[in-house]
Amino acid sequence: MNERSFTNPLYALSGSALMKDKRQKIIDAAETLIAESGFQGLSMHKLAKEAGVAAGTIYRYFSDKEDLLQQVRLEVAQRNAEAIQRDVDESMPLKERFRKMWLNIFDLSVSNIDNLKNRAQYDSLPCVRSHETKEIERKMFSKVDQLFTEGRETGVFKPLDNPVLAALSLEVSVTLARKQSLGYYQLDQDAIEAAIEASWDAIITH
DSSP states (O other): OOHHHHHOHHHHHHHHHHHHHHHHHHHHHHHHHHHHHTGGGOOHHHHHHHHTSOHHHHHHHOSSHHHHHHHHHHHHHHHHHHHHTTTOOTTSOHHHHHHHHHHHHHHHHHHOHHHHHHHHHHHTOOOTTHHHHHHHHHHHTHHHHHHHHHHHHTTSBOSOOHHHHHHHTHHHHHHHHHHHHTTSOOOOHHHHHHHHHHHHHHHBOO
């Protein structure tokens, strides 16, 4: 490699892209292994083998195992946030936003059964920067947070904390999707719409 190669912007770009690709491979491999055996069974040796990199390479991108787990959790959260809040606009009526998010969660959960299997794993990932991580995730799900805050402040929703409102309403879609994915039943559109209405009814003031 000649001297000019090191100063060529195209070479620098390709090197950066390569580093990003390796980092992503490590995160994807970690996600796969966590889905299979939980984060307790995640070893750097297994991870390196799954990602197709040398064990020492992992530490070029992550300071330690905890840092890796945090980055995996945030990546999964970001992906879910984008899917759940897709096509949701703040100018839409409250109930229309709620319905769209409910359906987005249901579709995401039905189409990706691994997402359901991994959910509890990521919720319980240990992290010393838990407050920092939760704040980052709260910003990722800003449209969801705003939905419940607005609904509560306008008196449409019951005076409960946002996570409680979400658990009583939007998370119902996850439970129903899981049952459908496991073959317990097949919900038609009428049943889905009825479930959305029931979820909405659970959190509105009467």
